[in-house]
Amino acid sequence: MAKSNGNYHVNGEEFATKDALTKRVRQIRDKYLGNKILNETDAAFIRDLLTHHTEAAEKAGIGLKHFTVEKNRDGTDSFYITRTDGSRDDFSFKTCITNIRRM
Template identity: 35%
Template sequence: MLHKYDVRDKVSEEDSKVLIAALAPHPEGDEKIGSGIAGFSVRTADYGTKCFWVNRTDGTSEKFAHRACVCGNVRPS
């Protein structure tokens, strides 16, 4: 899913539903969600890579490792 988006793209509503469900098993899911989810976007991450960012209802945002959502034991971002 990540690869179909370019940096600075907003994630579609349909894909956002998948990402919301994916955050549930993330080791820091509650912290990543924070005040609530307004949407998702794709931005740059460490070392020039790109990743999903959760955009919160309070205007803040946080990147998250989609691998941690699946594996649960990957170092979270």
């Protein structure tokens, strides 16, 4: 078994700190301001990050179709999930980062 290096891992990327991970997520978010659909590479990263959300199964629902960045009801730029059945929900990437564990 490989020895743990104590870093955070998301979709094959490695981060020494939660701040570094937060910076990467914000870079992705900021590329898609204005209701743009995330490309395949960025969507894969966000999909993996979502697995660390406390309500990941509920957020994913029946299945994920795509992610966008939109203003939530508080006016904050947020990631939104569009499910395969057309239903939608937002989620906090900060909740995901709070719950991620070092590997």
